[in-house]
Amino acid sequence: MAMSLCVRALRLTRAARPLLLNRAAVLTQSVHTAPRQPAASSSVTSEHTEQHLGPEEEHEEEVHNMYLKNPDSFGFSDDPEADLWNARTVFLFGVTLCIVFGTIFVYYLPDPRSSIWARKEAERLVKLREAQGLPLIPINYYDPSNLVLPDDDQE
Structure with a gap:
């Protein structure tokens, strides 16, 4: 149990690091903008296009959506x-x-x-x-x- 909590905390700190480093850039963006489209490898099927995200692309998308869901706001x-x-x-x-x-x-x-x-x-x-x-x-x-x-x- 303790090991799983440590791994989770490590993942959370890794997820928060880009927010702390790029805080000035994030504050200048509007909160209501659409999320960026990550670079992804795609495989074409007969009916539609599927995108498979690699581990780094999933991480970037997760961090960006985390900011959109919970912006650093004082509420004014x-x-x-x-x-x-x-x-x-x-x-x-x-x-x-x-x-x-x-x-x-x-x-x-x-x-x-x-x-x-x-x-x-x-x-x-x-x-x-x-x-x-x-x-x-x-x-x-x-x-x-x-x-x-x-x-x-x-x-």
Whole structure:
């Protein structure tokens, strides 16, 4: 089983190699063009002409049809050059402008709940009370005469 997978992977890499080497030439061709006719040896029969493809011709036809079936496309346009240009534009606006500049914008927004100011003010008051020798929170923080407490008899 492992041997058959290795052989299949080797065939696939051999099939993909011409696509990688001739990518610029393939991108300039239209996706909707008809496949090339491979050079083939033919034998004439009485009713029709049969073409017998050799192993190299079958391989070329398979690679070309593989590109026609699965073009390298981003899905923006049928034209490969316009498709690539649109993909790069979307990436520029989507990543650079939205994510990078959006993060910077959110970082520099003003503090809506004033939490930074409240922390700085608390630190300032703690330093002031420690310098004066006072407790951080006084014993009678609220005036006891203004507090309404429940009666002890209501249990």
